[in-house]
Structures are given as structure tokens and as C-alpha cells.
Amino acid sequence: MKNRIITILLLFCCLLVTTPISAKKWRAKHTVLIALDGWGAYSVSKGNIPHIKNLMEQGSYTLHKRCVFPSASAINWASMFMGVGTELHGYTKWGSKTPEIPSRVVNEHNISPTIFSIMRKQYPDAEIGVLHEWEGIKYLVDTLALSHRGQAPSYDDYPEALCEMAETYIKDKKPALVAVCFDQLDHVGHKSGHDTQEYYNCLHTLDGYIGRIIQAIKDAGIWDDTIIMLTADHGGINKGHGGITLEEVEIPFIIAGKNIKQSGEFQESMMQFDTAATIAYVFRLEQPQVWTGRPMKQVFKK
Known part of the structure; x- marks a missing residue:
């Protein structure tokens, strides 16, 4: 009898040593990252964006997050996902497909380690997805690490397509991690100008899509165990970006949901590459040594 008890205890100890951190210990079981290409922080106070502002009231945010240089798309999507700046991931141009x-x-x-690849490595069975409009996203996310990737058809012909894809994916798969990347606002910024009525009309439309994605999370029955993050790759000025003005460099970061403080605006500095680190913190992932990103721990309850 004594030997049997010892054997059971030894087996239990082995399980403790070999079993990875359970998903039950994640700060939330689901994280939904929604990012708007070309969304300058200056626009938040001016925009008719009730769903976005409601998330700001429910959680924590900064309007002083800064993108990396140059303030253009591929560079900053890479930093958002790869946890490092231009100097380390090596993507230096607007449309870089390789560093x-x-x-x-x-x-x-x-490829430089992404939040998706380290999630896959540490939780092999996790459902991980990326949905996007701009084709360039697929070169920056490590598609081999994903459970699902979907590119929406042209938003000129089908503007609601990405929103509908996100609604379906969330309700069908209830992903642990999904990034939904909208390109439409940047397109309007280049065509009609940033900080114009056309720009704010598009931002209002995107706010409606965000509301629909929030409803999809609720319909999936996972809202109470979800963290939602809203951010951008860069801002813009006049009809372009890539420069060093605050309109181009400062972008919003909003976070709300499970285990997030309802503390309003936080004052700590945040950089683009801190986004990946903050997602890693949700899932208690071990960051690669190369990452320079820091999680925004101050917005979490625990």
C-alpha cells in the first residue's frame, strides 16, 4: 500500500513538471486584435465612433502610442506582430515583403518571430487566425504558424467583406487569438486626405464594423472571457504618411475586456512593438530574447 501511494505521488509530480501552463491560467481565453491602417490618434476626439469610445470607457487606452520609423505600413505591421523595431526585423519600406x-x-x-509563431510553439493546439484586406499583411504574420488566414476581396466592391469574415470566424471557431486588419481608412487618407470629412465618414463606418465584431464575440458566447485591443499601424497627414509629424507617428491603443482595468487613459509610454508583448502577456507566453517590446502590465487587474 505504501509503495502504491509513493508511485501515485511520483506520477502526479511528473505531470506537474511536464504539463505546460494551462489555458485556464491565461488572463483571458480569447484575444481579438482589430487594427485600422492609417488611423491617427488625433482623429479619436473628432470622430463619431460610439463603439470605439465605449471600449475606451470600459477599459484603458493611450492616444500617444508611437509607431516606428519610417511611419509606413509594412514596417509597422511587422513591428506590431514581431515585437521589435525596424533595426531588428529589417523591413524598411512601405510594401516590404521580405526584410x-x-x-x-x-x-x-x-522569419522574425511573431506573436503568432510563439503562440503556436508554446500552445500547438491553439486556434490562431489573421484576417485582412491589404495583401501585404500575409508577408508579415508567418502564415505557417496560423490555423487560418483570410484575405477579403476588394473593399471597393464589397466593403463589408472583412467584417463578415471576422463575424463568421469568431462565431464558428472561437479563436484564442485573431487579428483583424482593415485597410480602408488609409485608402481614404491617400485619396481624399487625412483629417477630412471623407476620412471621418470612413472611420464612422469602421466603428460600425467594430460594433458588429463585438456582437459576434457576444453571440459566440465568449465575451466574458475575451480581451479586445484596437490600434493602428500609423497615422497620416494631408494625403500621405512616412514622415515624422505627430499626426503620422501617434496612434491609438485601446484595450478592454477580461481582467482589464477600467482606468481610462494611461500615461506610460507605448511603442508599436509593445503590442505583441502585451498579447504575449495575456497568454503568459515566454518572449523571444530578441524582442524589445514591453507588455502594458499596468492595464491588467492581475
Whole structure:
């Protein structure tokens, strides 16, 4: 009898040593990242965006998050997902598909480690998705690490397509992590100008899509165990971006949901690459040594 008890205890100890951190210990079981290309922080106070502002009231936010240089798309989507700046991931141009400077560190898929690849490595069975409009996103997310990737058809012909894809995916798969990347606002910024009526009309439309995605999370029955994050790759001025003005560099970051403080605006500095680190903090992931991103721990209850 004594030997049997000892054997059971030994087996229990082995399970404790070999079992990874359970999903039950995540700060939330689901994280939904929604990012709007070309969304400058200056626009938040001026926009008719009730769903976005409601999330700001429910959680924490900053309107002083800064993108990395140059303040253009591929560079900043890479930093958002890869947890490092231009100097380390090596993507230096608006439309970079591969790094112009060799990435300082690459993973088994020969790409700088992304939030998706470290999630996959540490939780192999997790449902991980990326949905996007701009084709350039697919070169920056490590598609081999994803459970699902979907690119919406042209929003000129079908503007609601990405929203509908996100609604369906969330309700069908209840992903642990999904990024939904809208391009429409940046397109309007280039065509009609940033900080114009056309720009704010588009921002209002996107706010409606965000409301629909929130409803999809609720319809999926996972709202009470979800963290939602809203951010951007860069802002803009006149009909462009890539420069060093605050209109181009400062972007919003809003976070609300499970285990997030309802504390309003936080004063700590945040950079683009801190987004990946903050998602990693939700799932208690071990960050790669190369990452320079810091999680915004102050917005969490625990």
C-alpha cells in the first residue's frame, strides 16, 4: 500500500513538471486584435465612433502610442506582430515583403518571430487566425504558424467583406487569438486626405464594423472571457504618411475586456512593438530574447 501511494505521488509530480501552463491560467481565453491602417490618434476626439469610445470607457487606452520609423505600413505591421523595431526585423519600406536588412533572429520558418509563431510553439493546439484586406499583411504574420488566414476581396466592391469574415470566424471557431486588419481608412487618407470629412465618414463606418465584431464575440458566447485591443499601424497627414509629424507617428491603443482595468487613459509610454508583448502577456507566453517590446502590465487587474 505504501509503495502504491509513493508511485501515485511520483506520477502526479511528473505531470506537474511536464504539463505546460494551462489555458485556464491565461488572463483571458480569447484575444481579438482589430487594427485600422492609417488611423491617427488625433482623429479619436473628432470622430463619431460610439463603439470605439465605449471600449475606451470600459477599459484603458493611450492616444500617444508611437509607431516606428519610417511611419509606413509594412514596417509597422511587422513591428506590431514581431515585437521589435525596424533595426531588428529589417523591413524598411512601405510594401516590404521580405526584410531589406536581414532579420537579427529568424524562427524555423525563416522569419522574425511573431506573436503568432510563439503562440503556436508554446500552445500547438491553439486556434490562431489573421484576417485582412491589404495583401501585404500575409508577408508579415508567418502564415505557417496560423490555423487560418483570410484575405477579403476588394473593399471597393464589397466593403463589408472583412467584417463578415471576422463575424463568421469568431462565431464558428472561437479563436484564442485573431487579428483583424482593415485597410480602408488609409485608402481614404491617400485619396481624399487625412483629417477630412471623407476620412471621418470612413472611420464612422469602421466603428460600425467594430460594433458588429463585438456582437459576434457576444453571440459566440465568449465575451466574458475575451480581451479586445484596437490600434493602428500609423497615422497620416494631408494625403500621405512616412514622415515624422505627430499626426503620422501617434496612434491609438485601446484595450478592454477580461481582467482589464477600467482606468481610462494611461500615461506610460507605448511603442508599436509593445503590442505583441502585451498579447504575449495575456497568454503568459515566454518572449523571444530578441524582442524589445514591453507588455502594458499596468492595464491588467492581475
